Amino acid sequence: MALVDQQGAASPKRRDNRGTKKPIDNDATDPLKIHVSGYPPYARIDDLKEAFSDYKVKHIKPMKNFAIITMADAKSSQDAIANSDKICVYGEFLTVRLFSEQDLLRNKRVFVKSKEKNVIIDPSKIELSGDFLQQLDQVLAAVRLTKEEVTKISKLYQDLQTVLSGIWPGCHAYPFGSITTGLGIKTSDADCFVELPAQFQHASMNHVNKAKRLLQQYPKIFTEIYSIPNAHTPIVKFFYTPTETNCDVSFKTLLGVRNSKLIAFLLHADPRLIPIAVLVKYWAKVHGFSGSGRLTNYALTMLLIFYLQQKQFGKFFVIMIKGWFFVLMRPFLKAKKGEAPAADPAPDASIEDPADLTNGLLEHGELNSSALDSASPAATAATAATAATAATAATAAP
Structure with missing residues (x-):
């Protein structure tokens, strides 16, 4: 029983030790590692191996402007450092010194100002109140x-x-x-x-x-x-x-x-388009759908525009850019053999009821903040375009 009590009492302490991270000492050095610089950019690892063949080299790691060479013992490191500016690669004399973690920080590009500028506002920090239009204005004012x-x-x-x-x-x-x-x-x-x-x-x-x-x-x-x-x-x-x-x-x-001029032309055709395009862009940014290596904002905007150009949305979308509508949609309107060609959408067609298209973004007449904040990307990815259409139509309501 006493042994069990001792183990139970010791366990929390062991967990605390495991959960405590030791601070990184940027000035720490390893007696087995040396920092080598001064070789030409076209030098290969084999060239460095040959240059340090008189020493017990264990591993060579090339970096952007230098190499980290790990020796088998401390004496080899000391001997190599003692011969700094004497070891040669392709006629260039190498600078050899003890490696420290600070070398990695200097080699890494860190742009603080640029990084801070790219931090998007958290949706939970946007205060939402009032009806849908008021909440939409509050989101736009914040972002x-x-x-x-x-x-x-x-x-x-x-x-x-x-x-x-x-x-x-x-x-x-x-x-x-x-x-x-x-x-x-x-x-x-x-x-x-x-x-x-x-x-x-x-x-x-x-x-x-x-x-x-x-x-x-x-x-x-x-x-x-x-x-x-x-x-x-x-x-x-x-x-x-x-x-x-x-x-x-x-x-x-x-x-x-030229692409930006096209986007501007399409989005400025109606004052309801830019607000909802900004909202969708912000939503995509928050959930990591857009950005470096992902969907570009240009592609996202074009997807939204194309969705709004579909036939079922009637008068507004046909008038918006009728010529472009014809070019994009005509392949889908070809008549079957023996049938008359399909007509262009009627100019007086009505837009569908926004309530049927909201799918979570518009809920009981109010902007559902979970669609921007807590909703998972997997659950909301398929409804982004339909939600955008709903908000566009809703802004036209009196």
Whole structure:
């Protein structure tokens, strides 16, 4: 019995020890690991193995600008460090020193301002009251960029064009993306395409790296700058300090600008469209459906637009862009052999009852906050578009 009591008394203590994490010492060093730098970028692991063949090398881990070599014993590490600037790879002398965890932090790109800007507001922190329209306004007020904020961001494009004109005279900065279409929210990045004069347009020229080096000369305006030159569409990213805005700049194609003009044209055809498009965009962001490596906001918006263009929604959607409706929907309206061609939707067709389309977003005349907050993505993914249509129709109600 005494043994059982001792074990029972000791168990909580053991659990507490397991649950307590030791703080990471960034200055900690390992006597078996060395930090090796100075070798050319084309050097391979086999080259490093050969260079350290006189030492007992256990493992080599290449990093971005250096390598971590683990030795079999502390003496090998000390001997290698003693020969720093004497060991050679392809004519380059290597710098060898004891490795510390701080080296990994320095090697890792950490952009605090950009990361903070991308934090979306938690739905539970939005106070909802009143009927559906009032609650919709409250959500939009919390997440959407104001007209004044959008106006301030326009200075970003002016400053960018002015700076880049220093090396590319005559260049022009074209804004595009959600901020220009009216779908900008607090976490939205500014997107910009820079069109260069013909004499500067060379396929082999790496414009993003050149732009990066130029922007780095203005640290009070442009910070947290880095380039992605090997992407399908190379970009340079930065944080614009005056308005605290993240920005992506590309030089490849004007297609993004044209796509944004199309989106703006479609969404501004009726004042009910932008509010519900922003709501769906926020919903997707909260549940992780959109973002890097996921569904793009452009694709999400086009899915919403296409859904609203379907035949059953009648007059409003036909009038909105009748020509586009014809182009998109005509393949589905082909008549069977021997039958007369299907007619275009009647212009006086009525929109379905929103109450039949809500599926949880609109509940008893009020916005159901669980659809934005606690609902699981799996349960709500299939109803996003129908919920969006319901809210659009509901905003038209007196």
